Amino acid sequence: MSDMFHKVTLDSGKVVFLRPLQVRHYKLAAEAGAHKAEGNQTVAAMYIQDELLKLLLVQIDDKKLDPIQKEKFEDLFEPPEYRQVNMVIEEMVGKVKKPKVEIVSSLSGVKSPGSPDTAA
Numbered sequence: 001m002s003d004m005f006h007k008v009t010l011d012s013g014k015v016v017f018l019r020p021l022q023v024r025h026y027k028l029a030a031e032a033g034a035h036k037a038e039g040n041q042t043v044a045a046m047y048i049q050d051e052l053l054k055l056l057l058v059q060i061d062d063k064k065l066d067p068i069q070k071e072k073f074e075d076l077f078e079p080p081e082y083r084q085v086n087m088v089i090e091e092m093v094g095k096v097k098k099p100k101v102e103i104v105s106s107l108s109g110v111k112s113p114g115s116p117d118t119a120a
Helices: 023-037 041-056 079-093
Strands: 006-009 015-018 057-060
Touching: 006 079, 015 079, 023 041, 041 057, 041 079
Parallel strands: none
Antiparallel strands: 006 015, 015 057
């Protein structure tokens, strides 16, 4: 098998396998979560987290999960296990710093860090 997975061993001893996080997972989770939340932003964040977990979750111990099984987290995890798995996903996302933003009047002569010294 050429696919790579994150192997997560929970405090309970349960072993969870997650897909690597990709940008498309964010988009799919946001679409599904926003639809379920019906405009409530607080609830949307919770739904998005759940949808992200559904997209990344592959297997628990030696049992591969089908989409229907992934719909019922309470059948898969105890509350502390559920929180631990979500902590791993949060870690996969990483801490993001605000990027530097500038207003420039022209693109000529503007170089990106690491770009060649000659401007096009």
